[in-house]
Amino acid sequence: MKISVVGTGYVGLVTATCFAEMGHDVIGVDIDHEKVQRLSRGESPLFEPGLEAMLKSNLSGGRLSFTTDLSVAVQNSLFCFVAVGTPKGEDGSADLNAVLAVARSIAEHMDGYRVIVVKSTVPVGTCDLVSREVSEALAHRPGPVDFDVVSNPEFLKEGAAVEDFLRPDRVIVGVSNPRVEELMRELYSPFVRNGHPVYFMDVRSSELTKYASNALLATKISFMNMISQICDKVGADVMSVRSGVGSDRRIGMPFLYAGVGYGGSCFPKDVKALIHTGTRLGVEMGLLREVEAVNDFQKLWVLKKLRDLIGPLSGKSIALWGGAFKPDTDDIREATSLTVLDGLIGEGARVSLYDPAAMPSLREIYGDSVCFGENPYSVLAGADVLVLLTEWRVFRNPDWRKIKSLMSGTLVLDGRNQYEPSELSRHGLSWHGVGRGCYTGNP
Ligand SMILES: NC(=O)c1ccc[n+]([C@@H]2O[C@H](COP(=O)([O-])OP(=O)(O)OC[C@H]3O[C@@H](n4cnc5c(N)ncnc54)[C@H](O)[C@@H]3O)[C@@H](O)[C@H]2O)c1
Numbered sequence: 260m261k262i263s264v265v266g267t268g269y270v271g272l273v274t275a276t277c278f279a280e281m282g283h284d285v286i287g288v289d290i291d292h293e294k295v296q297r298l299s300r301g302e303s304p305l306f307e308p309g310l311e312a313m314l315k316s317n318l319s320g321g322r323l324s325f326t327t328d329l330s331v332a333v334q335n336s337l338f339c340f341v342a343v344g345t346p347k348g349e350d351g352s353a354d355l356n357a358v359l360a361v362a363r364s365i366a367e368h369m370d371g372y373r374v375i376v377v378k379s380t381v382p383v384g385t386c387d388l389v390s391r392e393v394s395e396a397l398a399h400r401p402g403p404v405d406f407d408v409v410s411n412p413e414f415l416k417e418g419a420a421v422e423d424f425l426r427p428d429r430v431i432v433g434v435s436n437p438r439v440e441e442l443m444r445e446l447y448s449p450f451v452r453n454g455h456p457v458y459f460m461d462v463r464s465s466e467l468t469k470y471a472s473n474a475l476l477a478t479k480i481s482f483m484n485m486i487s488q489i490c491d492k493v494g495a496d497v498m499s500v501r502s503g504v505g506s507d508r509r510i511g512m513p514f515l516y517a518g519v520g521y522g523g524s525c526f527p528k529d530v531k532a533l534i535h536t537g538t539r540l541g542v543e544m545g546l547l548r549e550v551e552a553v554n555d556f557q558k559l560w561v562l563k564k565l566r567d568l569i570g571p572l573s574g575k576s577i578a579l580w581g582g583a584f585k586p587d588t589d590d591i592r593e594a595t596s597l598t599v600l601d602g603l604i605g606e607g608a609r610v611s612l613y614d615p616a617a618m619p620s621l622r623e624i625y626g627d628s629v630c631f632g633e634n635p636y637s638v639l640a641g642a643d644v645l646v647l648l649t650e651w652r653v654f655r656n657p658d659w660r661k662i663k664s665l666m667s668g669t670l671v672l673d674g675r676n677q678y679e680p681s682e683l684s685r686h687g688l689s690w691h692g693v694g695r696g697c698y699t700g701n702p
């Protein structure tokens with residue numbers, strides 16, 4: 260089937276590449292000329308495991324191409340996917356300017372029936388707005404041009420985006436008539452051969468499903484972070500509590516890891532946008548406000564713990580492992596590292612940092628205020644404290660003997676509960692995790 264995907268960021272590029280991988284003919288469109296040039300050469304502008312190899316093979320196989328010219332893309336596709344950003348507006352709502360502008364432009368280039376698929380995360384009612392924009396743009400045409408607008412939110416996770424797209428738990432599709440339902444079923448049939456379903460529903464339910472999913476996942480994380488604070492005070496272990504709680508099949512293990520708070524381009528923005536929607540509709544949104552408040556508090560865990568354990572941070576040498584908001588991505592949007600770096604630099608600490616993928620973006624923000632290393636050990640010389648912020652695989656089994664010999668202090672703050680406390684103490688290091696009061700002498 261012939262597809263165009265407008266916006267070639269994390270979602271658009273993965274969508275375009277994976278549809279091509281499954282044998283569809285795909286044109287990716289972006290307004291960023293440099294990005295389109297790089298993509299056309301087979302270079303992925305994003306760090307996403309498996310993406311670049313798949314991009315290259317589909318480009319050379321002739322199933323995938325990129326352009327800045329929307330007219331070429333629209334005229335050569337039946338499905339026009341909209342995958343542009345919906346950033347946080349000033350009042351917390353999702354900014355729909357890019358989505359609506361793309362909808363209008365698609366309409367201007369349509370020469371016959373098209374399915375306009377909204378893949379971006381958009382508030383309830385947006386597909387209706389898209390329909391209106393398209394109808395208005397088409398109203399200037401001499402003859403009738405037919406179209407459908409479909410909601411098809413994306414659930415991929417960064418760092419596992421290709422795998423998530425190729426083998427989704429489920430695909431959500433909001434449609435308003437059986438004709439387009441059949442087309443969408445055919446489009447996605449190669450992705451659900453594993454038996455996982457495509458859920459067809461009305462458009463508004465589909466739009467809301469995306470926000471409800473992200474808000475519930477964020478709630479699980481904040482809930483466990485709140486429990487971790489209690490664990491610290493009563494001498495309990497949040498990891499044991501997680502196993503006990505999560506083994507109830509009604510609850511489940513995933514997304515119950517306490518840590519340094521959730522970040523990324525989605526949870527913070529989407530929780531805020533859902534609060535905005537609910538509030539506008541007169542729904543009491545206190546639950547999600549608390550989810551946010553717990554997360555804001557948790558992002559400060561490192562700074563508070565450091566002050567408690569080593570006193571004023573001025574002049575202290577702090578080594579950070581990890582800067583991306585999660586492993587296997589170079590994305591630093593809303594990453595906890597930004598809160599920690601701002602705090603440490605603001606309080607006069609000397610900061611060094613290593614991250615396998617996120618250092619170019621961090622360097623653009625912090626320049627010489629942070630000493631960036633070439634490998635995990637190169638940031639440790641003379642450090643008073645080592646802090647783990649992102650659980651990249653390269654940090655999982657470090658050489659503690661070497662670490663002890665490089666650092667001048669002995670404190671390790673484990674913001675992702677990755678390490679075995681007894682192993683560190685065997686090497687003369689003192690360890691503090693998140694919500695693991697049982698190991699640190701409380702109550
Ligand atoms: N990042 C994720 O993990 C993820 C997962 C699921 C859903 N989403 C949602 O998907 C949407 C896109 O997110 P993203 O992270 O891919 O964004 P992104 O910022 O990485 O990419 C957006 C792309 O759209 C391009 N663009 C903007 N205006 C354009 C226009 N008029 N024409 C053509 N291209 C244009 C930009 O140049 C950019 O390349 C958002 O609504 C987001 O909430 C994101």
Ligand SMILES: O=c1ccn([C@@H]2O[C@H](COP(=O)(O)OP(=O)(O)O[C@H]3O[C@H](CO)[C@@H](O)[C@H](O)[C@H]3O)[C@@H](O)[C@H]2O)c(=O)[nH]1
Pocket residue numbers: 380413414415416417418473476480513514515516517518519520521522523524525526529584585
């Ligand atoms: O138990 C957990 C799980 C995650 N996190 C943090 O939560 C954030 C988000 O992680 P994750 O959900 O894995 O990454 P995203 O790429 O942001 O993916 C989320 O946001 C996307 C954009 O909407 C959705 O498509 C995905 O389904 C949804 O998981 C990161 O900072 C993680 O460190 C925790 O602190 N504890």
